[in-house]
Amino acid sequence: xxxxxxxxxxxxxxxxxxxxxxxxxxxxxxxxxxxxxxxxxxxxxxxxxxxxxxxxxxxxxxxxxxxxxxxxxxxxxxxx
Numbered sequence: 190x191x192x193x194x195x196x197x198x199x200x201x202x203x204x205x206x207x208x209x210x211x212x213x214x215x216x217x218x219x220x221x222x223x224x225x226x227x228x229x230x231x232x233x234x235x236x237x238x239x240x241x242x243x244x245x246x247x248x249x250x251x252x253x254x255x256x257x258x259x260x261x262x263x264x265x266x267x268x269x
Contacts, residue, residue: 190234190235190236190237190238190240190243190267190268190269191232191233191234191235191267191268191269192232192233192235192243192247192265192266192267192268193230193231193232193233193265193266193268194230194231194232194233194247194250194251194255194256194263194264194265195228195229195230195263195264195265196228196229196230196231196251196255196256196261196262196263197226197228197261197262197263198226198227198228198260198261198262199260199261199262202260202261204225204226204227206227207224207225207226207227208225210225210227211223211224211225231255233247233250240267243267244267247265247267251263251265
């Protein structure tokens, strides 16, 4: 079983890397980009086939290590 975890800064947290991406895209001629947010994708390969157990463990992993709940949000998808 595979899980994709997406971690992004909360909306109220400034994203200087995202702003740099937006400015750079504008300088390359892509002026239609009004904002950009940069996050991270974490891909996990999990043993077992129990989806409920996997979701519980992924939630715990994110809360304990993979995301900082003070400044980041996360969501995940399980890919069978």
